[in-house]
Amino acid sequence: MHPTVTLDNGVVMPALGFGVFQTPPKVTAQAVETALQAGYRLVDTAASYGNERGVGDAIRGSGIPREELFVETKVWINDYGYDETLHAFDKSTRKLGIEHIDLFILHQPLPTAFDRTVGAYRALEQLLGDGRVRAIGVSNFMPDHLAALLERAEVIPAVNQVEVHPYFTQPAVQAANAEHGILTQAWSPIGGITAYRGDQTRSTFTDPGIVGIAEQHGKTAAQVMLRWHLQQGRSAIPKSVRPERIVENFDVFDFELTHEELAAIDALDTGVRGGPDPAAVTLATFSRVIPED
Structure with a gap:
């Protein structure tokens, strides 16, 4: 059995998933198909990636029952606001070709328009209550963003997806997540973002x-880094379009790192972020209209 994590609402999610950040739409379906054949059952995408349709094509072509798959996608900041986010759900499910989303999350905190962020999160809570999503969460929320959201939210996010790899471990974010029972999910879990930033x-x-x-x-x-995440209780969503790498990244269940090895990897933290600072993500600088189809 491949490891799973149980979210704070009891939903069981595969611990290791397949990400499609920056995967071109034309090759997304083939990459996801390869991942599903290799054994992945969690697929992470986002409206802003422009490749939800490719993910859906792969899911339908896989022959794997829908209930065995865990689909995660994200709302982009242009679609924040209560009504706008409800519509974003409709856009994503239409592109994915599915009726429900397993994990639906906000892509950024958008601190310069936090009322819109709260409105978007309330839409997620509504979708959860209606049974159209199984779990809700956030992405790139720093402790102050998380605290501000929790003051106004009714449902604690199940997941906070953030940049975590050996060179940027974000201990304060992980601690804030743990304090509230929120799962830390690592994007760029093997530090691929450090190759160009x-x-x-x-x-x-x-x-x-x-x-x-x-x-x-x-x-x-790469396998050691993914094992490091799993043994420390995080979810990880590595990405690749190379079949051999996709398979390699899933072959991490037959060995175990020692406490000393885990600590040695922890000690590599530089404190240097590879991705954009969430505080700098604004509609003025990161606007992207999400098309209907």
Whole structure:
């Protein structure tokens, strides 16, 4: 059995999923099909990725019963607001070709228009209450954003999806999540974002400490990083379009890291973010209209 995590509302979710961030729409269906064949059952996408339709095509073509799959997608900031987010749900389900979404989350906190963020989250709560989604959550919420949301929310988010990899571990965010029973889900879990943002002189894939641990276990650096996430109780959603990498990233269930190895990876944290600062994400700088079809 592949590991699962139980969300705060009792919903069981695969711990390791397949992400499609920056996967071109034309190749998304093939990548997801490969992932499903390899054994993945959690697929993470987003309205802003422009590839929900490809994810849906792969799901329908897989032959896997819908109840065995866990589909996660995100609302983009242009669709924040109560009515707008209800409509965003309709757009996403139409593109995905499914009637319900397993995990529906807000993509950014949008602190410069937080009333709209709260309105969007209230729509998620409504969708949850109506049974159209099985769990709701947020993404890229820092502790202050989370605290502000919880002051006005009725349902605690089940998940907070944030950038976490050995070079950026966000301990304060993880602690805030844990305090409220919120699962930390790692995007860029193997530090792929460090390849084109942040410190260009370092790479998690060639880090001597990670490579050394990998050699001890007969695994790759990527596999060691994913194992690090799973053993520390996080969900992780690695992405790739290369079939061999997709398969490799799922082959992480037959070894275990020691406490010393986990601590050594923790110690690699640089505190340097690879993705955009959530506080800097505004409608003025990150506007993207999500099409109806």
